[in-house]
Amino acid sequence: MQPVRVSLAELDRCVAELNRGHDELRCVANDVAATSVRRRGGRHPSTDAAREAVGALAAWAGRIASAAAERATDLRRAASTYRDADEDSARGIASGVRSW
Amino acid sequence: MTSIAAIRSWDLFALNDIVAALDLGAERTDNAVDAVDRAVDDARIWTGAGALAQKRAIDDLVCRGRSLRNITDQVAESLGQIVADLVGLRDHVIRTVDDAVAQQLTVADSGQVISDTADPDVIDFHQSRITSAINDLQHSDEAGAQRLRLLHAAIDIVDDPDSAIARRNDRLISDLRTASPNRRRSVVTGLPPSEVTALIARAPELLGNLDGVPFDVRIAANRVAIRNARDDELDTRTPNLERVRRYDDMLRRDRTFLSFSPEGNGRMIELIGEMRPGIPGVAVLVPGTGTNLSSSGDVSRSARALSDATRGPVIVYVDGDLPQTLTGTALSRTSAGGILGGVPGAVGGFVAGLRDSAADPSFARDLAPRLVGFGRELDIEIAGRAPGTPTTVIGHSYGGAVVGSAEQLGLRADRLVYASSAGTGVFGGEWHNPAANVHRYSMTAPGDPIHLAQESPIPFGGDPDDRRGVTRLDTGNYSDGSPVSGIEGHYRYWDDPASTAFGNLVAVITGQTPTLYSNRLPDLPPRLR
Numbered sequence: 173m174q175p176v177r178v179s180l181a182e183l184d185r186c187v188a189e190l191n192r193g194h195d196e197l198r199c200v201a202n203d204v205a206a207t208s209v210r211r212r213g214g215r216h217p218s219t220d221a222a223r224e225a226v227g228a229l230a231a232w233a234g235r236i237a238s239a240a241a242e243r244a245t246d247l248r249r250a251a252s253t254y255r256d257a258d259e260d261s262a263r264g265i266a267s268g269v270r271s272w
Numbered sequence: 273m274t275s276i277a278a279i280r281s282w283d284l285f286a287l288n289d290i291v292a293a294l295d296l297g298a299e300r301t302d303n304a305v306d307a308v309d310r311a312v313d314d315a316r317i318w319t320g321a322g323a324l325a326q327k328r329a330i331d332d333l334v335c336r337g338r339s340l341r342n343i344t345d346q347v348a349e350s351l352g353q354i355v356a357d358l359v360g361l362r363d364h365v366i367r368t369v370d371d372a373v374a375q376q377l378t379v380a381d382s383g384q385v386i387s388d389t390a391d392p393d394v395i396d397f398h399q400s401r402i403t404s405a406i407n408d409l410q411h412s413d414e415a416g417a418q419r420l421r422l423l424h425a426a427i428d429i430v431d432d433p434d435s436a437i438a439r440r441n442d443r444l445i446s447d448l449r450t451a452s453p454n455r456r457r458s459v460v461t462g463l464p465p466s467e468v469t470a471l472i473a474r475a476p477e478l479l480g481n482l483d484g485v486p487f488d489v490r491i492a493a494n495r496v497a498i499r500n501a502r503d504d505e506l507d508t509r510t511p512n513l514e515r516v517r518r519y520d521d522m523l524r525r526d527r528t529f530l531s532f533s534p535e536g537n538g539r540m541i542e543l544i545g546e547m548r549p550g551i552p553g554v555a556v557l558v559p560g561t562g563t564n565l566s567s568s569g570d571v572s573r574s575a576r577a578l579s580d581a582t583r584g585p586v587i588v589y590v591d592g593d594l595p596q597t598l599t600g601t602a603l604s605r606t607s608a609g610g611i612l613g614g615v616p617g618a619v620g621g622f623v624a625g626l627r628d629s630a631a632d633p634s635f636a637r638d639l640a641p642r643l644v645g646f647g648r649e650l651d652i653e654i655a656g657r658a659p660g661t662p663t664t665v666i667g668h669s670y671g672g673a674v675v676g677s678a679e680q681l682g683l684r685a686d687r688l689v690y691a692s693s694a695g696t697g698v699f700g701g702e703w704h705n706p707a708a709n710v711h712r713y714s715m716t717a718p719g720d721p722i723h724l725a726q727e728s729p730i731p732f733g734g735d736p737d738d739r740r741g742v743t744r745l746d747t748g749n750y751s752d753g754s755p756v757s758g759i760e761g762h763y764r765y766w767d768d769p770a771s772t773a774f775g776n777l778v779a780v781i782t783g784q785t786p787t788l789y790s791n792r793l794p795d796l797p798p799r800l801r
Contacts, residue, residue: 182317193304193308196300196301197304203293216282216413218413219286221416239333
């Protein structure tokens with residue numbers, strides 16, 4: 173059993189970085205997808221293959237962004253759980269002191 | 273056949289917009305993934321089972337993000353090359369049509385040349401040019417599309433980490449680290465191209481440096497690794513811009529690398545030229561003291577000249593650290609003063625204080641076994657691409673001691689040249705080159721201070737010029753007629769393809785007869801003996 177040690181400030185920072193990563197990746201997905209749909213000129217094998225590959229990249233970036241968002245949600249939940257437990261503990265001690 | 277009107281309507285420059293968006297996307301992906309990676313790495317005051325599970329999940333996310341960046345870069349680079357090729361070929365089609373029209377011929381939209389009055393030979397000439405230009409364009413277009421489809425297939429593999437192929441690739445990456453070169457080769461060559469591309473996206477730094485991985489896969493992987501190293505350097509607080517320029521140069525389309533690592537002084541094996549049937553020989557050049565990733569440009573230039581002169585591939589081998597100083601002072605290859613002051617000191621003072629200098633044999637000890645392994649890989653590649661082509665391994669200066677040490681450990685090569693070599697090997701004993709009919713040559717200019725190092729059997733094994741079974745060659749003159757001699761005689765002939773010494777290297781590689789040694793001047797002035 174691993175000892176549980178946690179820095180809530182560090183967890184908050186991780187959440188912030190993950191959110192930033194998520195936003196960046198979402199922008200990448202949108203930008204690349206937007207470029208690939210601006211269809212001009214005649215079709216030929218290279219442009220078709222490029223648009224399909226770029227579409228797949230955009231979708232992939234979108235999925236990674238979603239995964240980053242999920243991780244951020246998990247971390248936020250973990251931070252909140254630790255905080256609640258800490259506050260419960262503090263309340264318990266305070267009520268014990270009052271009952272003396 | 274594609275119509276002329278359709279070809280004219282291709283908006284190839286719109287594809288450049290996609291390349292720019294992909295470049296930017298790869299950079300932003302890189303930054304996002306780095307930020308996430310750093311956040312978790314830095315979160316030290318967070319332990320327990322929950323923390324461990326979260327860290328694993330985030331590591332997986334980071335790994336997927338890096339693969340995304342790698343493939344995005346590959347798509348961007350491929351597309352950029354495709355656009356450049358297609359623009360040139362389409363211009364050529366349009367030029368051929370315009371030329372025909374200028375001759376009063378009619379060119380139908382199908383590309384057919386029509387005229388009731390023109391000379392049939394003139395019509396045939398223009399028809400042939402137009403047809404050939406359109407065919408070249410279509411062929412290049414289809415080949416480009418094929419490359420992009422391959423990358424798309426790799427995206428589909430890496431994008432789904434739970435797929436059977438992706439899970440097998442994960443296991444493969446772990447297995448390849450410990451497998452024998454033969455096993456690696458059989459595994460990698462047995463995979464479909466899309467899976468190999470997916471593997472490269474997952475672990476470019478690994479695949480680019482493993483013996484047993486076929487050369488074309490190593491080359492593709494190292495391109496990704498070099499680009500990542502360049503981006504990492506730019507991301508540092510104070511980027512080394514000289515190194516960034518070096519990476520940019522290494523990413524030139526005509527450069528290919530069989531190994532690469534930015535760690536320490538940097539490692540690389542560069543393949544210059546192409547391995548194909550009909551080449552007269554393949555050469556491997558192991559350079560000397562002062563060579564590292566940043567300074568390897570000089571060596572690569574000389575190797576390119578050697579490749580041009582031999583019309584065959586030349587491989588620059590710097591797959592490990594070489595000493596960077598002669599006696600504790602950093603030098604460049606053209607640091608004549610350093611060489612003058614260095615070698616006598618290095619020979620006379622082989623003491624612990626000279627560790628990491630050119631007097632330290634540990635670099636040769638470390639590099640030699642790797643060179644033996646690389647020699648085996650090279651033989652396998654030659655057997656597949658240019659069967660029967662002889663190999664020549666050239667060791668220059670400290671590189672000569674590396675080559676000699678590798679021969680002592682069993683390096684196989686048909687021909688060897690100990691060029692201005694520090695010695696014949698640090699391990700002592702005989703050479704154990706298993707080639708059936710080995711030809712060994714040496715070449716040391718009169719007055720080259722390396723003669724002082726050669727005179728002592730310790731630590732580098734002694735003088736290759738005097739070794740039984742070694743044919744000493746003439747260093748002769750530079751292209752301006754002056755003799756190759758003295759301190760500059762140690763290195764300057766590498767920059768002079770018309771010099772006798774350079775010509776002798778070409779002759780050995782191509783199987784011609786080199787010029788034998790002629791006693792023009794004493795090896796060393798009497799006062800230095």
